[in-house]
Amino acid sequence: MIKKALAFITIGVIAVAAYIFYGQEAVATEVTLYKNPQCGCCESYADYLRENGFVVTVKPTHDLVPMSKKAGIPEEYQGCHLAFIDDYVVSGHVPIDTVNKLLSEKPDIKGVTLPGMPTGSPGMGGPKTGSFIIYQINDKSPTVYATE
Template sequence: MRKLLNTLCLAAFVWGTAPAMAGENEVMLYKNPQCGCCEGHAEHLRQNGFKVTEQATHNLAQMSSEAGIPEEFQGCHLAFVDGYVVSGHVPASTVRKLLTERPDIKGVTLPGMPTGSPGMPGPKEGPLEVLEITKSGTVGGVYARE
């Protein structure tokens, strides 16, 4: 009887948390149709346990603005993961940190296309500074350095 009760409790826990865990690993990534580095970043996320769905679009700047990313801080692709917006070549470890800490922000961005960032060729030239985007759509400072 005790073994059955333990099994039922475990099943209830797994069933109750499975959607939340799946959502944390699902990434919807919008990219410019001609951008090869965006595909490299998607592969980086996949190699780090994320399930990435890609969608090519010619409206990336507009979508990024509508998502609350100021124009001067937009990356070359835009992702949505478990309620957060992630712009640019943000390392998977920073995305995991975001999902673990669950800060009260809109998301994060790594503006531009820094050499050596996930998906970009060449050696990394110093730490990557991932910026936080506040709920009001302003840059709130550095969220992570990698």
């Protein structure tokens, strides 16, 4: 009788664990992306994030430079759009592997930036011509976070 009860409990625990790990749908991470109203590459980057499972709200603005400065990004390190994901800021055309690294590692930084508009980066046209150097933003000078 006890063996049957233990078997029943074990099956129940396995069923609950299977539901938790496989039966629930993953909750998509929400992103708010601020961009210049006329910028098409920023829309392409928003689509890139959507293709990688994010729910993106795009908000046109003419205040990217002051918003980026307020987020702690020095002007020479700013990208062409500004995204807020979880508790982080992501500036520019940062590749998804680095975004996922940021969200999984959860470092004690403000966020990451890929300055400028590098050719071949996500959302930009053309072939990739070199490594993308992504910087971490904190209270000090930006330092390299990842190279892709």
